Amino acid sequence: MLELGRQALASQPFSALVGARLVRFAPEGTELRIPVADALKQQHGFVHGGVLSYAADNALTFAGGAVLGTSVVTAEYKINYVRPAIGQEIIARAVALQAGKTQAACRCDVFVVNEGKELLCAIAQGTIARLSAAPSAE
Amino acid sequence: MLELGRQALASQPFSALVGARLVRFAPEGTELRIPVADALKQQHGFVHGGVLSYAADNALTFAGGAVLGTSVVTAEYKINYVRPAIGQEIIARAVALQAGKTQAACRCDVFVVNEGKELLCAIAQGTIARLSAAPSAE
Amino acid sequence: MLELGRQALASQPFSALVGARLVRFAPEGTELRIPVADALKQQHGFVHGGVLSYAADNALTFAGGAVLGTSVVTAEYKINYVRPAIGQEIIARAVALQAGKTQAACRCDVFVVNEGKELLCAIAQGTIARLSAAPSAE
Amino acid sequence: MLELGRQALASQPFSALVGARLVRFAPEGTELRIPVADALKQQHGFVHGGVLSYAADNALTFAGGAVLGTSVVTAEYKINYVRPAIGQEIIARAVALQAGKTQAACRCDVFVVNEGKELLCAIAQGTIARLSAAPSAE
Numbered sequence: 001m002l003e004l005g006r007q008a009l010a011s012q013p014f015s016a017l018v019g020a021r022l023v024r025f026a027p028e029g030t031e032l033r034i035p036v037a038d039a040l041k042q043q044h045g046f047v048h049g050g051v052l053s054y055a056a057d058n059a060l061t062f063a064g065g066a067v068l069g070t071s072v073v074t075a076e077y078k079i080n081y082v083r084p085a086i087g088q089e090i091i092a093r094a095v096a097l098q099a100g101k102t103q104a105a106c107r108c109d110v111f112v113v114n115e116g117k118e119l120l121c122a123i124a125q126g127t128i129a130r131l132s133a134a135p136s137a138e
Numbered sequence: 139m140l141e142l143g144r145q146a147l148a149s150q151p152f153s154a155l156v157g158a159r160l161v162r163f164a165p166e167g168t169e170l171r172i173p174v175a176d177a178l179k180q181q182h183g184f185v186h187g188g189v190l191s192y193a194a195d196n197a198l199t200f201a202g203g204a205v206l207g208t209s210v211v212t213a214e215y216k217i218n219y220v221r222p223a224i225g226q227e228i229i230a231r232a233v234a235l236q237a238g239k240t241q242a243a244c245r246c247d248v249f250v251v252n253e254g255k256e257l258l259c260a261i262a263q264g265t266i267a268r269l270s271a272a273p274s275a276e
Numbered sequence: 277m278l279e280l281g282r283q284a285l286a287s288q289p290f291s292a293l294v295g296a297r298l299v300r301f302a303p304e305g306t307e308l309r310i311p312v313a314d315a316l317k318q319q320h321g322f323v324h325g326g327v328l329s330y331a332a333d334n335a336l337t338f339a340g341g342a343v344l345g346t347s348v349v350t351a352e353y354k355i356n357y358v359r360p361a362i363g364q365e366i367i368a369r370a371v372a373l374q375a376g377k378t379q380a381a382c383r384c385d386v387f388v389v390n391e392g393k394e395l396l397c398a399i400a401q402g403t404i405a406r407l408s409a410a411p412s413a414e
Numbered sequence: 415m416l417e418l419g420r421q422a423l424a425s426q427p428f429s430a431l432v433g434a435r436l437v438r439f440a441p442e443g444t445e446l447r448i449p450v451a452d453a454l455k456q457q458h459g460f461v462h463g464g465v466l467s468y469a470a471d472n473a474l475t476f477a478g479g480a481v482l483g484t485s486v487v488t489a490e491y492k493i494n495y496v497r498p499a500i501g502q503e504i505i506a507r508a509v510a511l512q513a514g515k516t517q518a519a520c521r522c523d524v525f526v527v528n529e530g531k532e533l534l535c536a537i538a539q540g541t542i543a544r545l546s547a548a549p550s551a552e
Contacts, residue, residue: 014186017155017177039155048152049199049212050192057187074187076381076403078216078354078492078539080519082273082512097523098496098534103351103411105494105537107521109511120512123519125492125539127352133409135220135379214519214541216354216401216492218381220374235385236358236396241489241549243356243399245383247373258374261381263354263401265490271547273517290462293431293453315431324428325471325488330464337463350463354492358549411496 001025005062018054022062027096030062034090036112047085047112047121055092056108056124063094064104064128073134075103077126079110085121087114094124102133139163143200156192160200165234168200172228174250185223185250185259193230194246194262201232202242202266211272213241215264223259225252232262240271277301281338294330298338303372306338310366312388323361323388323397331368332384332400339370340380340404349410351379353402355386361397363390370400378409415439419476432468436476441510444476448504450526461499461526461535469506470522470538477508478518478542487548489517491540493524499535501528508538516547 005025009015009032018040024031032055034040042048057074065072094108110122129135143163147153156178162169170193172178180186195212203210232246248260267273281301285291294316300307308331310316318324333350341348370384386398405411419439423429432454438445446469448454456462471488479486508522524536543549 008181011181012186013177013179014188015180018188039151041151042153043146043149048150048192049195050152050156050188053191053195054186054188057191061187074219075379076216076218076352078214080214080273080539080541081212082519097537098411100411102409105352105411105496107537107539123511123521123539125494125521125537127403127411127494133378135218135374135376135381135403213517214490218401218403220381235399236549238549240547243358243490243549245399245401261373261383261401263356263383263399265356265541265549271516273512273514273519273541284457287457288462289453289455290464291456294464315427317427318429319422319425324426324468325475326428326432326464326468329467329471330462333463333467350495352492352494354490356490356549357488411494 018051020058025062025066027066029093029095030059030066032059032092036088036090047090049081052081052085052110052122053079055090056110056122059092059094059108060106060124060126061128063096063106067096067099067104068130071131072128073131075127075129075135077124079122079124081122083119083121085112087112089113102130104128156189158196163200163204165204167231167233168197168204170197170230174226174228185228187219190219190223190248190260191217193228194248194260197230197232197246198244198262198264199266201234201244205234205237205242206268209269210266211269213265213267213273215262217260217262219260221257221259223250225250227251240268242266294327296334301338301342303342305369305371306335306342308335308368312364312366323366325357328361328386328398329355331366332386332398335368335370335384336382336400336402337404339372339382343372343375343380344406347407348404349407351403351405351411353400355398355400357398359395359397361388363388365389378406380404432465434472439476439480441480443507443509444473444480446473446506450502450504461504463495466499466524466536467493469504470524470536473506473508473522474520474538474540475542477510477520481510481513481518482544485545486542487545489541489543489549491538493536493538495536497533497535499526501526503527516544518542
């Protein structure tokens with residue numbers, strides 16, 4: 001299953017541009033990691049919020065896909081940035097809390113790893129939908 | 139004022155990687171544009187949601203900055219993807235609806251331009267905070 | 277159509293408890309009004325956030341129902357409180373920005389009327405789903 | 415501390431109208447309970463979404479207050495309804511995941527108790543702010 005998820009991620013040019021790796025892909029939880037490159041930063045040297053959003057969005061999608069068992073997209077989500085992301089790696093961990101036939105409600109914690117220590121830098125929550133049932137695909 | 143905004147955007151390596159341009163930066167509204175390159179897509183050929191999120195997030199930040207008049211960050215936001223983003227350019231337009239001394243509540247519409255026609259592909263809403271008052275900077 | 281909406285609202289005991297009235301119900305926009313009674317306040321004398329949330333949630337539902345043309349529920353939404361709600365009446369105005377077959381993305385502005393003047397006190401955004409396609413009904 | 419929280423809740427007329435009780439109020443977590451009365455329902459006999467929103471909003475506020483240690487308000491939040499709320503009691507459990515000097519990012523799970531069994535019916539996430547730093551109080 002992890003191999004399938006990695007193929008899906010590898011088929012996304014933007015995920016390759018960002019440098020995301022899928023580390024875990026299971027109904028119990030999904031984990032996405034992004035090594036912090038200079039190109040991912042904003043003007044203060046922190047990882048850009050857009051990268052944290054990308055990480056949360058994609059981790060939520062995989063978390064939904066792990067329980068919906070099919071081609072899925074993020075329908076909507078919300079993110080709170082809670083700490084400047086300063087460090088060497090971004091880790092996004094997501095899980096589906098409730099799943100129906102076509103949608104799943106998921107949550108995600110985004111951490112930055114700084115000198116080996118994981119620090120929470122964003123939290124997210126959203127809806128993942130089967131592609132056939134997505135608002136953006138009707 | 140637009141020139142100041144462009145310098146801020148130019149100082150963000152991730153914005154350069156994505157290829158964002160600031161087209162308007164005023165209290166009445168802010169506009170960010172991103173030409174659609176293949177590297178910004180996902181596996182179905184649509185613009186990746188992470189790019190739309192980046193566009194909304196950054197346009198919200200500038201919309202808040204235009205009324206708060208100082209160094210600001212996005213504290214939190216929410217986005218709904220409402221249509222597959224297929225086209226040649228992404229346009230994110232944001233405006234502050236209410237501003238206090240340290241925070242502003244802003245909204246953003248994200249369009250994809252397809253053969254000259256603007257189509258709504260995402261809507262967002264969030265809080266922009268002065269850097270000194272940001273949850274992520276305390 | 278307004279009459280149908282009013283019957284739906286009248287069939288909700290909680291809406292009767294809060295004292296909500298449907299003033300407009302059309303694809304172009306929906307308006308819900310709540311006279312401010314003391315029972316709707318919090319400890320500082322402002323209208324309780326829960327009342328503003330109720331107003332936004334229900335106005336969003338009607339806005340979605342006006343375009344989806346069937347039995348609908350709010351699947352999710354987000355609200356920002358932007359001003360203390362001090363006044364004589366709450367007005368929630370919502371509209372669907374994009375609608376598919378089973379879902380609609382909607383926005384809502386919540387105002388408080390104080391001595392005849394409308395003041396924006398909350399903004400919301402959410403997803404309305406046909407009951408048959410709702411995450412909570414699967 | 416629980417006694418202080420209960421006094422705060424008791425001073426909110428709307429919380430009395432809804433019938434909310436504060437069961438736990440600590441930095442490690444807050445719990446709010448609402449017995450399901452007919453007046454809290456919508457037309458299908460489920461607990462009205464507005465009641466679940468009220469519960470989430472207020473539980474988030476108390477969760478933030480438990481760590482910020484002062485007079486607080488909900489600045490914004492987002493909620494996903496994931497199951498029809500059919501049962502005898504609503505339980506909202508919230509906790510602050512990250513707190514600064516003036517704001518806290520919190521999460522909430524809302525359950526409905528049906529014949530002794532707790533079922534997740536909504537999930538929420540939001541920002542709690544000290545009253546002095548609230549967007550709605552500037």
